[in-house]
Amino acid sequence: MFLLNRHPEYGQPLAEEDAATLGLAGAEEAERFLAARDNHAETPLHALPALAGELGVGTLHVKDEGKRLGLGSFKALGGAYAVMHLVLEEAGRRLGRAVDVAELHRPDVKAVAAGMTFACATDGNHGRSVAQGAGLVGAHSVIFVHSGVSDERVAAIARFGAEMVRIAGDYDQSVREAARVAAERCWTVVSDTSWPGYERIPGLVMQGYTVIVREALKHLPEPPTHVFLQAGVGGFAAAVAGHLAVMLGADRPTAIVVEPARAACIYATAKAGHPVAIAHSKPTVMAMLECYEPSLVAWRVLSRLGDAFMTVDEKDAVSVMNRLARPSGDDPAIVSGESGGAGLAGLIRAASDKKTRAALGLDAHSRVLIINSEGATDPRRYAELVGMAPDEVANARLPA
Numbered sequence: 207m208f209l210l211n212r213h214p215e216y217g218q219p220l221a222e223e224d225a226a227t228l229g230l231a232g233a234e235e236a237e238r239f240l241a242a243r244d245n246h247a248e249t250p251l252h253a254l255p256a257l258a259g260e261l262g263v264g265t266l267h268v269k270d271e272g273k274r275l276g277l278g279s280f281k282a283l284g285g286a287y288a289v290m291h292l293v294l295e296e297a298g299r300r301l302g303r304a305v306d307v308a309e310l311h312r313p314d315v316k317a318v319a320a321g322m323t324f325a326c327a328t329d330g331n332h333g334r335s336v337a338q339g340a341g342l343v344g345a346h347s348v349i350f351v352h353s354g355v356s357d358e359r360v361a362a363i364a365r366f367g368a369e370m371v372r373i374a375g376d377y378d379q380s381v382r383e384a385a386r387v388a389a390e391r392c393w394t395v396v397s398d399t400s401w402p403g404y405e406r407i408p409g410l411v412m413q414g415y416t417v418i419v420r421e422a423l424k425h426l427p428e429p430p431t432h433v434f435l436q437a438g439v440g441g442f443a444a445a446v447a448g449h450l451a452v453m454l455g456a457d458r459p460t461a462i463v464v465e466p467a468r469a470a471c472i473y474a475t476a477k478a479g480h481p482v483a484i485a486h487s488k489p490t491v492m493a494m495l496e497c498y499e500p501s502l503v504a505w506r507v508l509s510r511l512g513d514a515f516m517t518v519d520e521k522d523a524v525s526v527m528n529r530l531a532r533p534s535g536d537d538p539a540i541v542s543g544e545s546g547g548a549g550l551a552g553l554i555r556a557a558s559d560k561k562t563r564a565a566l567g568l569d570a571h572s573r574v575l576i577i578n579s580e581g582a583t584d585p586r587r588y589a590e591l592v593g594m595a596p597d598e599v600a601n602a603r604l605p606a
Contacts, residue, residue, distance in 0.1 A: 207467065208516045208562050209476055213509045220448060224507050227409040228448035233416040239287050240417055242307045243342070249273045249418075251425045256535030261557040263572040267430070268530075268550070269422045272541055272581025277338060279331035279494075279546075279580040280418060280442060281398070286339030287414035288396050288407055293319045293343045310343055319343040323393040325350065327380035329438070329494050330359035330583055332398045332411075337368035339396075348393065350384040352376050354489055354496070358584045376486060378499050399439040399501040408441060408503050415445035418577060423453060430459040430575035432568065434556075436548035437463050437472045438497040440504030442579065447511040459575065460513045460566055464552030466490040467517040471500045472508065476515045481505050491520050491591070494545035494580060514566060522551040524591050530578070531592050543588060546580035 219225070226232065240246050250270050258266035271280035290307065297305040297318040309315050323346040326336045333349040340347035347368040351360055352375055364370050373383050381399060388395045400408040423429065433450065435443035440463070447461040463472055468490040475481050483499040490496050526547035530540040542550075553574060556562045563569070582588035589595065 207470070207473060208514065208556070208565075209473060210514050210565060211476060211509075211512050213476065213479055215509050218510050220451065220510060221506055223409070224448060224503065225452065227413050228416060228445060228507070229452050232413045233420055233449060236283070236287055236414050236417050237420060239290055239307050240283065242310070243275065245276055247273075248421050251422055252538050252540060254533065254537040256533065256537045257529075258574070260534065261554065262570060263557065263568060263574050264570055265427075265573045267422070267426060267575050268540060269418060269575065269577045270540055270581075271418065271577060271579050272543070272546060275338075277331070277334050278543075278583045279334070280415060280577065281331040281335045282338070283335070283414040283417050284398060284411035284441075285326065285332050285335030285396055286342065288410040289324050289336060289339030289345065290343060291410050292324075292394060292396070292407070293322060293345060296322065316344045319345040322346070323348060323391070324396050325384050325388040325393045326396050326398075327351070327377065327384040328355070328363070329377055329496060330355055330362070331494055331580060333363045333368070334366065336396050337363050337366035340368070341366045348387075350380045350387075352380040354493065356584050356587065358586055362583070377497055378483070398441050399497070399499070400503040402502065405503050408501060412441050412445040412448075412503065415442055416449040419446055419449040419453065422575060426573075426575070428573055429454055429457060431571075431573045432462065432566065433459045433575045434462045434464055434549035434552045435577065436495055436545060436552075436579060437465050438469075438495040439499070439501040440472050440508055441501050443472070443512070444501075444504035444507035446577065448507045451511050458511070461511055462514045462516060462552060462556065462566065463508060463512045464548050465515075465517050466492040466495050466523070466548070467519050469496045469498060470517045471498050472505070473515045473517055475500045475505055476508075476512065492523050492545040492548055494543070495548060516552055516556065518548060518551040518555055522555060523548055526551045526554070527588070527592050531594075540578055541581045541588070542578045543580040543583050544591065546578045549579075550576045
């Protein structure tokens with residue numbers, strides 16, 4: 207399915223609060239927080255000229271977030287950043303002065319953090335980030351996971367010291383349960399989705415993602431003309447599209463939002479013209495994108511900056527995983543998890559359809575940016591889908 211944006215606010219400037227969240231000052235603060243982390247390193251930006259030629263576009267670059275902060279996902283930038291930010295704010299209130307990120311390990315700041323508990327719901331990656339952030343500052347974390355989250359992903363979160371709570375139902379039900387329990391116990395919810403009355407913290411999570419854009423723009427030979435962005439609740443897509451618009455203004459790239467056909471809440475929202483919850487369908491292999499209700503903050507941004515919305519099928523996601531693992535020509539091999547390559551799956555589908563190409567202005571001069579949002583966060587599952595031995599995944603050795 208493919209849909210051009212017809213929302214009345216399409217093309218309008220960002221709302222004031224979103225411009226502040228995704229603007230230059232917020233992005234610079236996110237970079238400063240990131241630089242304070244011991245294992246910080248920029249993630250690689252790969253050129254894929256052979257695949258670009260096959261798709262009939264000028265250039266294709268993939269920003270590989272599978273290498274981010276040892277967590278294997280872009281979400282390492284969001285939840286942990288929000289946790290650190292909130293601890294410093296609370297320490298500032300209690301100590302009666304501004305507290306800088308460089309002071310996170312001071313005894314008085316750590317004492318404040320030790321009394322805080324952060325909760326969230328997750329499909330896997332966001333929970334790892336929140337748990338890691340809590341561990342970094344000495345706070346507690348309680349992570350709610352639904353029945354579809356694999357045991358491997360649960361174990362990956364628990365190793366950061368988080369208390370794990372598994373519930374029946376899907377992701378959206380786990381979001382509601384995390385919010386309910388947190389309210390009862392006076393915990394702080396660090397969610398990557400938003401709802402009425404709860405927007406600021408998801409905004410901080412999105413602010414963390416702006417680092418991806420800043421790193422990419424530093425190394426791209428020219429700014430992109432198109433960016434294909436996978437979406438679950440929409441926070442990642444909104445953050446990237448929003449900061450690109452802030453940085454590039456009228457020269458911002460065409461932003462295409464890509465979702466699994468089985469969980470396309472942003473597509474349904476764009477079609478309806480307002481946020482809608484969609485009916486649950488069969489589970490999608492793109493588990494990190496399996497969401498049925500959009501984030502209100504994300505939709506506010508995407509209603510203005512999302513140029514088009516589209517869906518991809520299960521086979522598209524698996525095909526991209528294999529295509530990146532065994533590339534053409536001299537293109538580098540990239541480990542992309544089930545959800546990580548959904549944006550590329552969208553590009554491939556769009557490039558193969560004449561009407562879609564024309565609608566998006568995709569041609570031999572197009573400069574496309576894709577973000578591989580996760581690596582093999584569930585190595586066993588990745589090995590099954592790509593057809594390799596688990597030790598090859600662990601060591602990032604891909605067969606020719």
